[in-house]
Structure formats: C-alpha cells, structure tokens
Amino acid sequence: MNLRKRAEADLESSLEGDWGLPVILTDPDGVEQTKSKNNPDEDLKGQILYDHRVIDSETGMERTVNTPVVTLRISSLDRVPKDGEKWGMQFPLVPDPDAPKTTFILIGRPPEGGASIGFIRLYPQLPEQD
C-alpha cells in the first residue's frame, strides 16, 4: 500500500475513530446520509472543531470565530458537497456523540478539499428561521 493510500486509510481512525462525532448530511436533492459508505453498519462520523481561525478582512489580523468546521472522509460519502450547493447538516452542538443534533446549513463558503489525501473540510452555518 502506497503512502497516500495508507494516509487515506488512517482517516478512519483519525476522523471517524474515537474522536469522531456523528454527522447527518442532506444533499440538495433531499437525500439523507446517516451511515458511512465504507462501513454501512456505522454512523457517518467526522471530526468537528467548534471554532476556527480566520483573517479579519478589515484589520488583516487573525482571529478566532465560534463557528464549526467539519472534516469528513470523502470515501465515506455517498455524494461529495461542491461549491454553490446547499446542503443540510446535523450534528451535536457540543462535542458529545450522544448530545441532540442541531441543524446547520452548508451555504456560502465553499468546501475545502484535501483531495490528495481524501478528506473534505466543510464550514456549516447555524441558520435562522425565515
């Protein structure tokens, strides 16, 4: 197994292992994915960080914003989110796999793909009711 394939296989433990949190995806056609494509008996899981750093466009300074970043293993997805698509996402609002899931929307900021290794980074937003 070459190094890239080894790194991709390692995503199962690094993203979906003990640190992984359950994620439900709803694609733009309304199709929901709750289970991993690689392991259909397992919930779809990913790494969720509840804040991340951005560059403030006004000051040029780096700062932290309290919005989540979800990193998923591409090979576990039935369909991969693309720029310009609107997706629904559900995952816990706190880093507890048993906590109730909250609905987020993937809109605006495009996904960042780590295609060379095989993960995708998503920036979901907590929307408000119209």
Add this chain to the structure above:
Amino acid sequence: MQFQIVRDAIVSVLGASAGALPTERQFRVIGYQRQAEDAVTALVASVQIFYNTAAFPKSGGTFIGDSVKHNAEFRIEMTVAKRSKGDLSGLENATTEGDAATALATFFEAAQVVDIYMDQLWSDVWNILMDAENETYGLPTGALSSRWIESFQKDQPSPKGEIVILTANARLSCSVDEEVEGITGVPGSNYDVTLTDINGDTEQKTGVTGELGGS
C-alpha cells in the same frame, strides 16, 4: 447649541417611528430609550446619529449680531447583522426527499440576507426622516430649516463567523440659528485706583475688571 437639540429630536423621531414599524423591520436607535425592547430585534439592526460637520457662513447681518446661521450635517450610521436564513422548520420536519430539497432551496446566504435587510432599513430611515410630518423633527416651526438627506453609502459586508455585518451611512443636513450666549468666565480682580485729570483734579475709581458700571 441649537444643533444638539436638533440631534436629540432626530433620535426621538427615529426611535418612536422605528417602534411603529412591523416587528421584522424594527431597528434600535442608539440613545433612544424604548419602553420595551425585543432582544432579538436589538441585535439585528441599529442606527446612530452623529453631528458630523458644520459651516457658519459669514454675512453682514450676523457679523456683529448674536444670531449665527449654522449649516449642520449629521451622519446617520446604520448597522445590520444577519445570519443565513430559510425554511429551517421545513427542513427539520421534512418527511420526504422532495420536502427536504424544497426547504433547502429556500435558504439564502447571510451576505445576501444582510444586504436585503439593509436596503429595507435604509428605506425606512429615509422615509421617516424625509416625512413631511417630520420637517422639524417635532421642534417648533422655525427651529430648523432646509433639512435634506444628501447622500447614502453602503460599505463592504464583513463576515464575523456565520454572522455577516453590513454598515452604511447617510448624511443629513439642515440649517439652524445659533444664539451666541457667551460663557461665564472667572470673575475679574478688584481695582481701586486714583486718577488725575488734566486740571489736576483727582478721582477715585473702584470696581471689578471686565464689568461695566464701575465707579
């Protein structure tokens, strides 16, 4: 000065009128104390009035008088903060794929939402301030004249995480008459001097410097 009274009058008119708008269009006016305020509404939009620039044209009539024409300009700063929105309950309660797809299609990006909201806020502010009923912003007739909103400018939206903030400003000008009231200074020192005139007669003068009527 008179412009301070006008500024407070603008705040009062904007604040009172904002409270009469439909709930989803209400905004907070900085400095205006509402009786009851919805915390959600307060977060969405705010308006603040600043005295910005002034011109005092000199003329023969006002040069030595105590009334001065004051062309005042106020800056009206508007701030809106919104997040993406759509049919969230429709998405959460969808029972079919079609329902979920329909609900997802209703969502708008925060940058688009905030821009639409700012346009509505600006429309409301302009209509309030230029309403014929508000020609003197509740002050007596003649307290100000020539009120006019000269310009409006929208800034770049600024994403702060999932919330996008958009600011804009408008310029409102008007003319007021300022009364030169002078200021109360430090009392002058006492004097007591003896003056001798051309005939050699002497006269005692006492009083306070800077005051009239010394003897």
